Amino acid sequence: MSNYKEIDSYLEKNLDQSLEELSRYVAQPSISAQNLGLRECAELVAKMLEKRGFKAEIMATDGAPVVFAERKGKRDKTLLIYNHYDVQPPEPLELWNTPPFEPSLRDGKLYGRGVSDDKGHLTARLFAIDALLEKEGDLPCNIKFIIEGEEETASAHLHDFVKNHKEILAADACIWEFGGVDHREVPMQFLGLRGICYVELSVESLAIDVHSGLGGGIFPNAAWRLVWALNSLKGPDERIRIPGFYDDVKPPSARDRELIEALPDVEEEYKTRFGVKEFIKGLKGGTDLKMEEVFTPTCTICGLTSGYQGPGPKTVQPAHASAKVDFRLVPDQMPDTVLKQLRAHLDGEGFSDVQIEYLGGEPPARTDPDDPFVKLVVDAAEEIYELRMQIVPTVGGSGPSHPFVHDLGLPVATAGLGYADTKAHAPNENIRVDLYLKHARHMARVIKEFAKEGR
Amino acid sequence: MSNYKEIDSYLEKNLDQSLEELSRYVAQPSISAQNLGLRECAELVAKMLEKRGFKAEIMATDGAPVVFAERKGKRDKTLLIYNHYDVQPPEPLELWNTPPFEPSLRDGKLYGRGVSDDKGHLTARLFAIDALLEKEGDLPCNIKFIIEGEEETASAHLHDFVKNHKEILAADACIWEFGGVDHREVPMQFLGLRGICYVELSVESLAIDVHSGLGGGIFPNAAWRLVWALNSLKGPDERIRIPGFYDDVKPPSARDRELIEALPDVEEEYKTRFGVKEFIKGLKGGTDLKMEEVFTPTCTICGLTSGYQGPGPKTVQPAHASAKVDFRLVPDQMPDTVLKQLRAHLDGEGFSDVQIEYLGGEPPARTDPDDPFVKLVVDAAEEIYELRMQIVPTVGGSGPSHPFVHDLGLPVATAGLGYADTKAHAPNENIRVDLYLKHARHMARVIKEFAKEGR
Numbered sequence: 073m074s075n076y077k078e079i080d081s082y083l084e085k086n087l088d089q090s091l092e093e094l095s096r097y098v099a100q101p102s103i104s105a106q107n108l109g110l111r112e113c114a115e116l117v118a119k120m121l122e123k124r125g126f127k128a129e130i131m132a133t134d135g136a137p138v139v140f141a142e143r144k145g146k147r148d149k150t151l152l153i154y155n156h157y158d159v160q161p162p163e164p165l166e167l168w169n170t171p172p173f174e175p176s177l178r179d180g181k182l183y184g185r186g187v188s189d190d191k192g193h194l195t196a197r198l199f200a201i202d203a204l205l206e207k208e209g210d211l212p213c214n215i216k217f218i219i220e221g222e223e224e225t226a227s228a229h230l231h232d233f234v235k236n237h238k239e240i241l242a243a244d245a246c247i248w249e250f251g252g253v254d255h256r257e258v259p260m261q262f263l264g265l266r267g268i269c270y271v272e273l274s275v276e277s278l279a280i281d282v283h284s285g286l287g288g289g290i291f292p293n294a295a296w297r298l299v300w301a302l303n304s305l306k307g308p309d310e311r312i313r314i315p316g317f318y319d320d321v322k323p324p325s326a327r328d329r330e331l332i333e334a335l336p337d338v339e340e341e342y343k344t345r346f347g348v349k350e351f352i353k354g355l356k357g358g359t360d361l362k363m364e365e366v367f368t369p370t371c372t373i374c375g376l377t378s379g380y381q382g383p384g385p386k387t388v389q390p391a392h393a394s395a396k397v398d399f400r401l402v403p404d405q406m407p408d409t410v411l412k413q414l415r416a417h418l419d420g421e422g423f424s425d426v427q428i429e430y431l432g433g434e435p436p437a438r439t440d441p442d443d444p445f446v447k448l449v450v451d452a453a454e455e456i457y458e459l460r461m462q463i464v465p466t467v468g469g470s471g472p473s474h475p476f477v478h479d480l481g482l483p484v485a486t487a488g489l490g491y492a493d494t495k496a497h498a499p500n501e502n503i504r505v506d507l508y509l510k511h512a513r514h515m516a517r518v519i520k521e522f523a524k525e526g527r
Numbered sequence: 528m529s530n531y532k533e534i535d536s537y538l539e540k541n542l543d544q545s546l547e548e549l550s551r552y553v554a555q556p557s558i559s560a561q562n563l564g565l566r567e568c569a570e571l572v573a574k575m576l577e578k579r580g581f582k583a584e585i586m587a588t589d590g591a592p593v594v595f596a597e598r599k600g601k602r603d604k605t606l607l608i609y610n611h612y613d614v615q616p617p618e619p620l621e622l623w624n625t626p627p628f629e630p631s632l633r634d635g636k637l638y639g640r641g642v643s644d645d646k647g648h649l650t651a652r653l654f655a656i657d658a659l660l661e662k663e664g665d666l667p668c669n670i671k672f673i674i675e676g677e678e679e680t681a682s683a684h685l686h687d688f689v690k691n692h693k694e695i696l697a698a699d700a701c702i703w704e705f706g707g708v709d710h711r712e713v714p715m716q717f718l719g720l721r722g723i724c725y726v727e728l729s730v731e732s733l734a735i736d737v738h739s740g741l742g743g744g745i746f747p748n749a750a751w752r753l754v755w756a757l758n759s760l761k762g763p764d765e766r767i768r769i770p771g772f773y774d775d776v777k778p779p780s781a782r783d784r785e786l787i788e789a790l791p792d793v794e795e796e797y798k799t800r801f802g803v804k805e806f807i808k809g810l811k812g813g814t815d816l817k818m819e820e821v822f823t824p825t826c827t828i829c830g831l832t833s834g835y836q837g838p839g840p841k842t843v844q845p846a847h848a849s850a851k852v853d854f855r856l857v858p859d860q861m862p863d864t865v866l867k868q869l870r871a872h873l874d875g876e877g878f879s880d881v882q883i884e885y886l887g888g889e890p891p892a893r894t895d896p897d898d899p900f901v902k903l904v905v906d907a908a909e910e911i912y913e914l915r916m917q918i919v920p921t922v923g924g925s926g927p928s929h930p931f932v933h934d935l936g937l938p939v940a941t942a943g944l945g946y947a948d949t950k951a952h953a954p955n956e957n958i959r960v961d962l963y964l965k966h967a968r969h970m971a972r973v974i975k976e977f978a979k980e981g982r
Binding site for chain 2: 226266268270278279280282283284285286287288289290291292293295296298299300302303306307308310342346347348349350351352353355361364365368369370371372373374375376377378379380381384385386387388389390391393395396398400422431432467468469470
């Protein structure tokens, strides 16, 4: 690897200035769930990019605008960086020690809503670019940014945006929005996300709720209909009964198992942290538990609601019942296929009265753990973190990486400033300044090494 | 039947005075659900009885006190009258045309909370007693009143009270709290109530809710456990699967079917009023529907609650789930037996993690439609209502009649002033003055004829 002394020294000297820029960025609220400050924040982001000589454009979608920006470099190779400028709502406000949109630096940490997820990642990356421009006069390669404003509300319009703008987004590799170190301070390389298909199932069996002494034995009961429909989806054996559901599931490889095996055990942590007495499916811990956590598609009831839910008895037969259900998907399952299979299954089981509302979905996506770009990002981290990045072949959560992997055909690697106590989505969200600097140093190396590499 | 001219004439002349007494009684709030005004109301009731020469006692229970009162008559035969002095909460207040506790007389109707359920019944009965005392100088037989203060909250302490005071409550027959005419103006004779066993089933699978991307495939899900446990109770065939549940069910008799057959059809009414598209169990209407409505035990989900229930998606695996479930029981099912059978069933099906909280119950009870006391009450109504009372062998709802029928061994008949638009439990509860007078006239006859009859 080249000598990064000058770049590192620039970053150390100008750290405060970069944190000030981050503070100004965080001070601009941009809450997608409340449609608050999105346009203003997109404009601010565009200005931050233009300041670095990027050609930035605020592009309309059917939701919040996407900021797309591009700057050419010395070599005609392109790194695409994905970030988002929207943040989670800050509530409950009373649990914040300092106001969420007035960033506060104390004890080596910067507090504020979005400081970690995901605004700090963007400014640290711009900071790395500043160092490269200052020390080398130009970028070593082309860099493109795609910065959306709906990540916290499931990126409803990002897939179409990527599919419709393949040409301008064309690149050779992609750096994902987040990353960081785990509780052991080991930097993690996350290479996949499960997909998701989120639905609300509902039944309307009567025009109004009825006294249970009257209707109990003669009228259809919405809550019973829902219970039976749900039961038809999955029984206590945990096998999902929807015909065809497992058809597109690719089993994990021996390499996947090897990578999962190397990750820390989770059994004791899960038992302590979540109060799990016994895992399902007879799982006892070890590698099997870790494999099952991320490589199996699931069907989860996230919520149930029907009839009377207050204290004490109320003798009512509910007219309405509904359930929130999420399916986590693994390659090559697709949410629209699952949605069709679900409808066919319910109809086939006699539950045509159960309505399905699609509340959002994302297909799964994974990057090959042995892709050269992954190796580059991992190698570049080593001298900074003084520990080798650990590869996580996929995680259990979901995100909008599918169009990057499958429509743009890119390897997607992670790098970032998160840590165990970063409190993304929670009150007192914060970043550690030392990890902010490390992420900037890492990104400077990633960009420079990527420009060199012969792909 | 005797000549009731003088008694009827007394009742007509003194009607306004009786309605004034009712108004004072209604003006005393006595809301059992809110523990409001119960002691004061019990004292008022005791005074109303003492005014008629009754020996009245306010007797403690573990809940609201019971007013017991007794006055001897010419003949040593005893009629027990059951009423309650508590009322439903008046909310929503904004829907009342006049304040609920300021009784208002207009267009031949008296409005106020409790005027129909059940305060008007008591004062109309005292009014009938006034007429007998005025015209005959004494009661023709012994009369006892048992007036409780917890009927609107499921009479939690009445059963024990009756069982523990069998001697003072000893009687030859019982008049129930309510009664009235139906939408055709036909006076109804209700002779039975189903029992009830009301439970809350709950599951606690984790210490806290967990992200569904993490726990979905490896942690137990409270909502799924609840769905499977409920599904084990009853399937789409509507047959309750709890072993032994149907063992004590007495099938209805040919006489029951004959009486039900004579009642008006309900199919069209139910379809219009409740939006029923199709009845369950393949029921099409006619006598079968009316039989099923009241002679079959049921298992009804009254409410479901778990996890996220707001708008849109939230990817959470719930730690807690619960359901409100009521079982309506028919003779000779008992709620404590059903409770034991339910626990054994859940344990047997692998649902020991499902907790059962008993929220109340009452056993079913019926009076023989051919009992002589029933005939007496029905005969006494005929010249007043100019229509023969129609016998309803049992209704689908529940109430505390079991200890009267089974512990005291009494025939229980109904008589009352209700009508189709009486709005019990609802805003603008009211009674029709003409039916108030009819109920007093009917009760004077019931008491006098009962004293004569040779049982």
